[in-house]
Amino acid sequence: MKKYYSIGEISKIYNISVDTLRHYEKIKLLEPAMKKESGYRYYTNEQIWKLNNIRNLRGLGLGLDDIKGFLETRSVSSTEKILNSQLDIVERELEKFNKLKEELLIKKSNLEYFKNEVIFEVPELKEIPKRRVIKSKGQVKEDGDIDFKIKLLSIKTLSENDFLFIDNEYGGTLSKENFFNGNYNVYEETFVINNEGTEDGEEIGSGLYVTVFYKGYYSESYKYYEKVKKIIEKRNLIIKGDIFEIFHVDIHSTENVEEYITEIQVPVENRVIK
Incomplete structure (x- = not known):
């Protein structure tokens, strides 16, 4: 038997607001498996793996439109393209933070010099x-x-x-x-x-x-x-x-x-x- 989860349960499990889930539904990014006449929405494991992907891709810095496009046409090739793109971003961020670290160490060294020498x-x-x-x-x-x-x-x-x-x-x-x-x-x-x-x-x-x-x-x-x-x-x-x-x-x-x-x-x- 297929297991259904209410929108409230999904919200609690993933620490994501109900409003955000409703927005995902509105833009057809993540639609519930079942919506009753009462308005209650229910999700299955199929939506859960999709939500996992959405969260992971958001964590990589992708916008909702890009995520939607990827999920609709996903393939090994498109996954590889996204990973390469995000690796480039990570490399740039690492370079920036390494430079910042170097500058902070220089600043610290200068303060020690002025204080002691x-x-x-x-x-x-x-x-x-x-x-x-x-x-x-x-x-x-x-x-x-x-x-x-x-x-x-x-x-x-x-x-x-x-x-x-x-x-x-x-x-x-x-x-x-x-x-x-x-x-x-x-x-x-x-x-x-x-x-x-x-x-x-x-x-x-x-x-x-x-x-x-x-x-x-x-x-x-x-x-x-x-x-x-x-x-x-x-x-x-x-x-x-x-x-x-x-x-x-x-x-x-x-x-x-x-x-x-x-x-x-x-x-x-x-x-x-x-």
Whole structure:
């Protein structure tokens, strides 16, 4: 004797709503084996295996129209085609998550470096390798404006992650004029350092920089700019271009302003003595 299951039983067994089962019936994806005059619907094992297929195919990301078409014309060939298509999707997702894992590990490593290895408030002269930066022009004075501009720049990068590009560094540039005049809170441009391995952005050649790391409020940056100026004067250096201010640790990583970590990078060269 054929075993019949009510729509309520199927709903409970498969943890699927009655409304969803009725929708499947309406689009002729899964019709009950029997529908009585009272409106009660009943399903048999034939509908159960079909529902199993529907759930599995939904789990693979197929839409209802595709599932319906497959079930109506299923064959070994069409099954193989669907499996290959879904394997391609899985491979792409794995590639994306492997990249995300790599970026998260870099971010974690950077945080550990800034927390344990960096010497703060002591300017030093060092060589910085060439890098590519993606810039957005226009003066910025407020922190919130910087964050918004950086978000707009993210559209131009390859990274899809919103944890501020994960391992990409970002910040603002200070003009030489504002540097010499002591206007340290006016950024000429915002930028993202492109760590994606693409050719996007402007290449900044390698060169000498006077750098200093500091922790805490951005409003305290003037102290460290003054320290940098003294080193530049003491070593008789020339400033070559705009200054980079990089926000290594900020509101995206901590609510505690005292944990903010910023780096000032001033491009310099030795003065030629004639």
